[in-house]
Amino acid sequence: MRVFGILHASKRPRAIFAAAAWLGLLTGLSCRCAERISPTPAPPHAVVPGEMLPRDLSGGFSLAVPLERYGPSDLWKKINGGAELFISYGFRELLAGSFVRAHSRLPELEASIYEMGGDLNALGVYLAEKSEGADKAAVGWEGYQSGDGLFFYKGSYYVKIIDLSEDGSLGNVVREIAQYVDSAIRVRRRGVPEMEVFPREGMVAGSILYVHRDALGHGFLKRVFQGEYALEGKTATLFYCRQEGAAQLLAKYRDYGEEFGQVEREWQAGDLRLLSVRAFGNPELVFVRGDIFGGVVGCPDQSAALRLIRALLANIDRQIDGS
Incomplete structure (x- = not known):
């Protein structure tokens, strides 16, 4: 019987996630629409390179800045109630980014890249969160789709990509982000x-x-x-x-x-x-x-x-x- 697992982002109401992501974006806005420029370089201590997230996507989506970064001491601010699970598996850093369309104030997609400090740690947290009976996704070393989210692990990274749109119709763009991040993680697969x-x-x-x-x-x-x-x-x-x-x-x-x-x-x-x-x-x-x-x-x-x-x-x- 599994004793781990937290509620998936994809299982929560979209409105809650869209509003939370919107509030995070507002801190970095200086006009009515989200800023869509090249991400600023990652700080020297950063673990996850900002370049692992795409800047532009099909459908007119662009990466909003600033990106969000969290470590073990403040991960709870992003995933309150779920941080303990990640920290128990050796979590080091989270890089999160939202994607918006031109002249839009609400993000419709969010990508989260967790660096877990090792292949086994990433696999462990991936399996702990994995939904029973989820559909497999051909991305990373192993992936699946559940609700409006796509989840995978590769190397020391665990990745979540969530469709925040009201009708959940952005599956193709979700997969586009997943393929970009997958390609950006350049590690050779090792068996367990x-x-x-x-x-x-x-x-x-x-x-x-x-x-x-x-x-x-x-x-x-x-x-x-x-x-x-x-x-x-x-x-x-x-x-x-x-x-x-x-x-x-x-x-x-x-x-x-x-x-x-x-x-x-x-x-x-x-x-x-x-x-x-x-x-x-x-x-x-x-x-x-x-x-x-x-x-x-x-x-x-x-x-x-x-x-x-x-x-x-x-x-x-x-x-x-x-x-």
Whole structure:
């Protein structure tokens, strides 16, 4: 079960977004219409180049200036209620720009480019916000359309483009912006082998996630990969992470079990150190092997959970470690 996600911009009323974007524009206007000139150079400390946004578009749209920039300390001003999610994934900077037509005072399109500090961070926040059953979009490394918005990630960037028009008829221009930004992000695609090692049998399609911190609600679990499985008529979560001192995570999980439930058993099974706890009435089997810590949460059959763990580790050995 996903514990992340915020309300998409595309799911909020257009009028609210148009008005908010309009108010932001008014601070940079000196006449009745939005200024449409070349964006000023980015400040020296800027992370996202201003040139990543197009200046002119079809339909008579132009980029309004000044552009908006936000960092971790003031992101809440732009996405109040959503900033915490982005910061938890390593957010560094947001560059946002609105697009207006000649002699118009209201922006009808808005593009937001989030620099997340790394490929996995961008993927993680993209997946956390992704709408269930959204239509795929052929842009970036992966993208989708939802409501009046188009969303994608590429490299360390997560991009949102929203149609603010009253009738939501600017889909072609939205795609034009997306293609421009996609082309401006010049990075070579790298796979995520850590997400390819999850066993396929019983996996819930589209459930594989990367969680940068506070995975499964635990403050001590960071940089975690997880996926959901149909096991014994239940939906269980298989997860793992790799770090030095993985054995310490087992100790912290033991403390968690003792505080919020009970520790049922701890034992050695070959190269695995296993711990079974029941917290909040939920069965959990966790393990440590070398620098790998992980487990299965929510599977009532401990044997099935252990088989899933061993299948995961076999894939890690073969596909990542080459052993």
